[in-house]
Amino acid sequence: MSVNYGILPSLIGFNLRRTQVRIFQAFAETVGRFDITPGQFGVLEIINSNPGFNQSELGAAMGVDRSTVVAVIDRLEGRGLVVRAPSRRDRRSYALRLSDTGKDLLAKLQPLVLEHDRLAGQNLDDSEVKKLIGYLQKLQGT
Amino acid sequence: MSVNYGILPSLIGFNLRRTQVRIFQAFAETVGRFDITPGQFGVLEIINSNPGFNQSELGAAMGVDRSTVVAVIDRLEGRGLVVRAPSRRDRRSYALRLSDTGKDLLAKLQPLVLEHDRLAGQNLDDSEVKKLIGYLQKLQGT
DNA sequence: TATTGTTATACTCTATAACTATA
DNA sequence: TATAGTTATAGAGTATAACAATA
Numbered sequence: 001m002s003v004n005y006g007i008l009p010s011l012i013g014f015n016l017r018r019t020q021v022r023i024f025q026a027f028a029e030t031v032g033r034f035d036i037t038p039g040q041f042g043v044l045e046i047i048n049s050n051p052g053f054n055q056s057e058l059g060a061a062m063g064v065d066r067s068t069v070v071a072v073i074d075r076l077e078g079r080g081l082v083v084r085a086p087s088r089r090d091r092r093s094y095a096l097r098l099s100d101t102g103k104d105l106l107a108k109l110q111p112l113v114l115e116h117d118r119l120a121g122q123n124l125d126d127s128e129v130k131k132l133i134g135y136l137q138k139l140q141g142t
Numbered sequence: 143m144s145v146n147y148g149i150l151p152s153l154i155g156f157n158l159r160r161t162q163v164r165i166f167q168a169f170a171e172t173v174g175r176f177d178i179t180p181g182q183f184g185v186l187e188i189i190n191s192n193p194g195f196n197q198s199e200l201g202a203a204m205g206v207d208r209s210t211v212v213a214v215i216d217r218l219e220g221r222g223l224v225v226r227a228p229s230r231r232d233r234r235s236y237a238l239r240l241s242d243t244g245k246d247l248l249a250k251l252q253p254l255v256l257e258h259d260r261l262a263g264q265n266l267d268d269s270e271v272k273k274l275i276g277y278l279q280k281l282q283g284t
Numbered sequence: 285t286a287t288t289g290t291t292a293t294a295c296t297c298t299a300t301a302a303c304t305a306t307a
Numbered sequence: 308t309a310t311a312g313t314t315a316t317a318g319a320g321t322a323t324a325a326c327a328a329t330a
Contacts, residue, residue: 004191011255024155056310056311087311091305117153121281133154140160213320233328
């Protein structure tokens with residue numbers, strides 16, 4: 001069955017979306033064995049790289065509202081991966097950190113994720129991947 | 143506040159996701175005035191370019207399950223933009239098409255979307271945008 | 285038997301508004 | 308008064324499984 005996509009294939013946004021969906025599906029098939037979504041991996045990585053962040057800071061880093069962070073951390077805390085430790089300097093907030101289980105899992109995930117991402121980019125050579133990431137960061141304003 | 147993103151910035155998937163979120167936010171601020179999401183614009187564009195498609199064909203074109211299509215079309219039909227016409231050759235299915243209102247709206251949206259996408263890519267010159275889209279299509283396997 | 289649209293159900297991700305405890 | 312976390316609520320988007328009608 002042949003499909004006419006109209007102006008969609010000429011749009012950056014459409015191609016970005018399609019590519020991202022495809023890569024997330026591949027992520028689910030590989031890293032997903034550990035019941036971790038791309039977003040959850042990102043949260044673990046950010047908490048691990050910024051121990052002591054509170055939920056608002058984490059939300060700002062991820063670009064989501066702090067109310068959204070609650071459920072995300074609820075899930076990860078419920079699985080024993082993240083700890084809400086009381087913050088010393090501000091009794092309203094928590095200092096987030098990975099549990100030992102969380103650290104172990106992240107250490108296992110990192111090489112898997114790197115391998116997944118390498119596979120996702122296998123249709124491009126190294127210099128093309130670099131240029132692609134450079135373009136994407138320019139689009140982000142970075 | 144400075145954030146350490148660990149290995150995330152080296153990943154194609156992470157950069158893809160971030161860029162896409164940013165572009166969708168810009169879409170919401172411009173095209174969103176018409177209460178249309180990027181996905182809904184895609185549906186209108188595909189139906190317009192393939193009049194007579196049934197819901198299963200539309201789902202296949204979009205890469206989603208046919209059960210997902212039901213709610214999408216319910217919304218657009220409820221707003222008078224899409225028509226579920228009885229199909230002649232198969233009484234189980236509908237021949238989808240845009241209503242006159244839908245066609246008028248799409249005609250208004252197309253230049254807006256093209257302008258939005260042009261703005262989204264303003265940090266890149268034309269040849270870079272072409273290369274970017276080429277890379278993305280390679281990643282999709284196209 | 286297989287396919288089309290549908291429904292029931294469930295889960296993720298997201299946001300806004302209002303609440304409480306604290307600053 | 309402002310901020311941090313939370314809750315209630317809502318909506319989009321997604322899927323699986325089962326069903327009736329039709330092929």
